[in-house]
Amino acid sequence: MKLYTFLNLYRSKAIFLTLLTLIFSVKTLAQPFPAEPPISGELEVLHVQGNVWLIAGGGGNIAVQAGEQGVMVVDTGANGFGEEVINAIASISDRPIRYIVNTALATQHIGGNTELANLPGGLTSGAGLGARINVVSQENVLFRMSVARDTEGERIYPQLSWPTDGYFEPQRGQIFNGEAIDIIHVPNAYSDGDSLVYFRGSNVLVSGDVFTNTSLPLINYSLGGSLQGSINALDQMLDITISDNLAEGGTYVIPGHGYISDEADLVEYRDMAYIVRDRLQRLIVEEGLSLDQVKQARPILGWEARYSRPEWTADMFIEAVYDEFQ
């Protein structure tokens, strides 16, 4: 009865969200959205600090916190790497996976959900029975995954890949493996369902696609993202990070894509987003330039060579954010 009630509530909420998405999409249909960078396909495991490891190379970065109670996995990489990711986790710890956190609805961050979340007992050894894995995300990720359909009406995301625990509060805290962990919603950055995950004891912050060191800010307007929200999220991350003496080390940041970073790397990226926003503000709001004129003015010059890539070029970025300044 309870499940039935939940599903009904859930369904009505999902229909409402579908309608909202459709309405929102009318405005954002023409806006490009960021495709994630190419996948290297060669998985690497790096110890970051304390109880936290990075698994890189299988799409979006995957963070793993391991201890006596088990394993928490933040993001699950791209589709098709499930087995490799499970082996990589097993190389870090033989304890069962207890939690998965999805930082956003981004294809290279939820792609391994089905395989990881449905391991019997969460055991990476392939044997045993036990508690199911709890898959946590901000509730908009759950809603969007559950309502998404392709043109033929088929589900895009199989039900087994959905989060099982969609939170709606601004911040959630829990203790796992003796470590305090904050799961923090940063609204309207890459999307409207972004989460930061901060492992307090290990002093490692996991950003998802709110911060990468491979791309211009990844903003998906069709999922509720925005440039200003991205900058706010980067500032919020800077409020969490504390560098060690002389601007190095201290809090480490696992970005959505790219190398392990610290506050100074985050500052560099935030400064770029801040300056690009100010340049766009002047060109679009103060000078009233058209989209083509703004592109010709090259407001991202200084970072184009570093961050513009075929899947998310400087021009695509400008096209996407232009309306935000109107």
Added chain:
Amino acid sequence: MIKQLLCLAIFSQAIAVHAQETDIVGYWNQPAPGWPIGGEQTALWGFLEDAMERSDGPALIDFLGLPINEEGLSRALTYDGALLGVPEHVCMRHPAPYNFWGPASPRIASQFDYNLDVISYTLGGTFRRADRTIWMDGRDHPSEYAPHTWAGFTTGHWENGTLITKTTHIKWGWIRRNGVPSSDQATVHTYYQRNNDVLTITWFVDDPIYLSDTFIRSADFVVAPRGITTASFGVEAADSTTDFFTECLNRPEIARPVKHYVPHYLPGENPFVGDLAEELGVPVEATLGGAETAYPEYKEMLKE
């Protein structure tokens, strides 16, 4: 055969002794006026070539001779020195593509393995201590996902009495202390050559993001056998209680109404463009750098 082996051993030993003689371990300082060179007290060295860099820093919008591309120039013109008063920036160390050019008094030590082979050198004494470890044991550079540091990750080998090193995994930074940027994709090759009491460090920066050509600089240091007890250019020494070189807490230097603030100049609004050109009597373009401004022919071209 035994004789040959013995000769080889002696020859190897001789090479080892020679290498030791030209080794770089010890204390080094910037050549200053009156500093004795080669035991001659009369030698007068000052901060001639590097006076600006080694003391107060270069003039604003002085990019002459720097092979920056349009991306590098755009960022350099965006730079506002007020950035150094922002908490997130105030403690940044001088990075590997720059730090021998700025204030520096290197202290170099070596570390041995069980067989007394040098497995690494450590080099400290650059501004805010981006201490560099030079790995000599043939190890690989780290994964592309490994953190970047101000010093970067360095490996090296000796070649004809010169220590040659390669540095990667460097943080975003600068090649000149007036906002000319270096990226996290830069690679630095450094050559350490000792000639008696002078250590010449030459470095080559290749940066696919901001440079159109290799950026090359060298800096001389003189031996300081009693150790470095004072730092140059009027700032407090590393050994003093202030620890100016070695400690920094990222506190705001200017109270601002907003918590997160990034000082910068929008395109076309940098007020200092042209100041140096006027002072030197050269066209503004010359002060904006570019590979062509590094060559002597550029001077002739300006005259024409």
